[in-house]
Amino acid sequence: MAKFAVTLNKDIFNIIVSINRSLMSLPKPGRKFWYIFPVVILALLASWYYFSNSGKSGPAVSTKVLYGDFSINVTTSGELEAKNSENILGPSGLREVRIWQVQISDIIPEGTLVDSGQYVATLDRTEITNRMKDLESELEKLESQFVKTKLDTSIDMRAAREELINLKYALEERQITVEQSIYEPPATQRQARIELEKAQRAYQQAEKNYKLRSDKNNANMQEVAASYTQAQRRLEQIREVLSGFTVTAPKPGMLIYKRNWDGSKMGIGSTMSSWDNVVATLPNLNEMISKTYVNEIDISKVKTGQKVQIGVDAFPDRKYTGEVTEVANIGEQMRNSNAKVFEVRIRVNEFDSILRPAMTTKNTIITSVIPDVLYLPIECVHTSDSISFVYKTSGQVRQQVKTGVTNENQIIITEGLKEGEEVYLSPPENAIEWKLVGL
Template sequence: MDKIILFFRTTKKRYLLGIFIVIFVFTVYWVSGSGVPDIASTEVKYGEFITDIRTTGELQAHKNTVITVPREFRRSLQIIKLVEEGSIVKKGDFLVQFDTGEFEKQLEQKKNEMKNAEAEYQSLLANQESNMAQLKASLETQRYSHRQAEINLAQMKYEAQMKREQKEIEMKKADIALKQAEEKIKAQKIIDEADRKKAELKIKHAKLEVEKIEKLIKSCTITAPTPGLVVYEKIWGPTGRQKVKVGDTPWRGQGIISIPDLSIMQVKTKVNEVDISKVEKGQDVIIRLDSHPDAVYYGNVTEIANLARSEGRNDSKVKVFDVIVTIKESDKKLKPGMSATCQIITERIKNVLYIPLQSVFEKDGKTVVYVMNPGPEKRVVELGPKNSNYVVIKKGLKKGERVTLRDPTLRLEEIGKSPKQKIKKQPVNNNNFPDGIIIFND
């Protein structure tokens, strides 16, 4: 009997010890990773809620002067000197020098042609002057003969009829000879004038050719038409599109250098065809540079493409619309080609409650959150509009309440099956942004 009593007493002690161990283990687990103190939470926000569209793009200047190969070039010329990319230039500063060797040869040839034309013209004038002098001398001789014939005819007034008629014939011959001499001079003057004009045109054409070549040579040296930053353009080469360099022979009319005006910068971005109906000109935009994530800039949508284009390859089924965002601020950090993220503000809703998206869960077909009271308490809510980080709560929550940032039931349900769940980095409001615009701290 004593043995039986001892057995029951020992069994009771073991049972109590087991209960104590279970309570101890549960308490340690509750405090260390599954209890209320370890559940991150956030306060329900109240104020203006903003819906947005997040896009990526590239900076470009509002005004951009593109330097092209002169179209006067009949063939491609080699670049022999080039200003360094990234240089800040003033109006009139050197940019590009093309090879002028071929033009120099043409210029020498055209100058020789001009000199020959001028020499021929001078020779023509001398010949015309000599010929005209002979014609004028002949005219004077004919005038003298004509006057002599008049005198002879007058002396025949009282002579026999036959002699008078002979003198009259001589007089008529003198008249004809004088008129012919006069007409010959007139005709020769017309011929000489035409020959001079022809020679003058030849000289003029030669001079124009010389001036044309000189202009081409001058255009081989390109200077900055406006102040700004030098940015090399990409041209097609043996290995594909690459930035222009010394030794290249770009086509005429091809862009080789851009000089953007950095005083007004823009972001060229794209919006999916699904969201483009939400985008309008004038909408506020918040811009952040990938290279300077702490810097925040503000702008507006200023241009929206009328037609969609394929994203990436031409046969891509994804369609996007190009959108231009003009930045309000001017900053030396803003350079063409830099990557940027745009937050296009599509709607502002005043005086609403909103919480992080990560605080909302689906349970048994219902949308729920876990309210700290003081531990997590499940509550059904009705959702409103949402953005990339937050969602509006129409019903189910009050201002000032706190909701969990993760599902508090996952730890208990998944214990022994998965490692401890990591809580997503908590987004916080930045003073530079209105409520609802979220900036993640680094």
């Protein structure tokens, strides 16, 4: 057959060449559509080649009917994170100094092992430095105002005291005049006593005014002093906050970048909020969890306490076990997708020093186990006219079967087969001619 095909192909090729030569020898108008004939012949050749090989098929692969426990699983991808971690915090008084956001200008690489007190990151000082310069200028003005008010108060109170002393002297003079007027006519004596009473009233009024003026000046001084002290306190506070712009580790550990709500990592150039002043974290690697998201179609199958088989993409030869510890009650929208998912947290039972946060995991959640059943790969079961059947390797027959529930790869066989029987994964050659055996 192959020899015949080769001979046929050579003959067709020779015919095409001959036709082309004949067409090229025609006058120009006749050569207008010369290229159509080779195309038609090539199409006929391709059709012949396809149909001549359509009946051929490779050797069919078979598998045995298995018996045992049948697991129904939900498989998802997840990400490792530490169950517990300590936050590396930036300065805590940002809101008190009216700074709402700070940019990270430098941070050491993620995964670095740090010791207690070791340098971690530097925050951008531009805004707080400008705020501090403004406050220093304000403090200088308040200091000048304080000194000026103090001098004005001293001068004013000195003048008030001098006035009070002069009035006292005037009062004493009027007293002497009254004492000397006893030898004078009554009118003169009366005049002297009137002048004495005026002097007494003026002195008493001056004493009251002096006290009021003293209270007023004391209040002015207290107001200016309070503003000056408050500005000093704000400057000390902003200097204290500024000292926290160089971030250090609170204890030894491995540094992991903090993740934002959208999953992005806070590295150089990221912005830290004054309401959440976490720069990075130091996870406790002794206890790890795998955080994953389950589609809303499968979430009804997932419950806390279910066992999980965990694999790590970075180390495919390592296998771990786990347990579902949390299942979210409220779904969320996946980014750039219409799918609704629910967050599921899985505790990793084993400790392994190679496990690190942010590693990708494959989580096989065992939602239920049906004991003692027959099952096959899903590919073995075929359907025709609502009848399910398999191709048995013995007897060349199509055996009708009754199926049960399925998981991702396998299906339960409730009737039609026995343990150990062999069936084909895909239809073998001439399978359409095989007899269908009912239940």
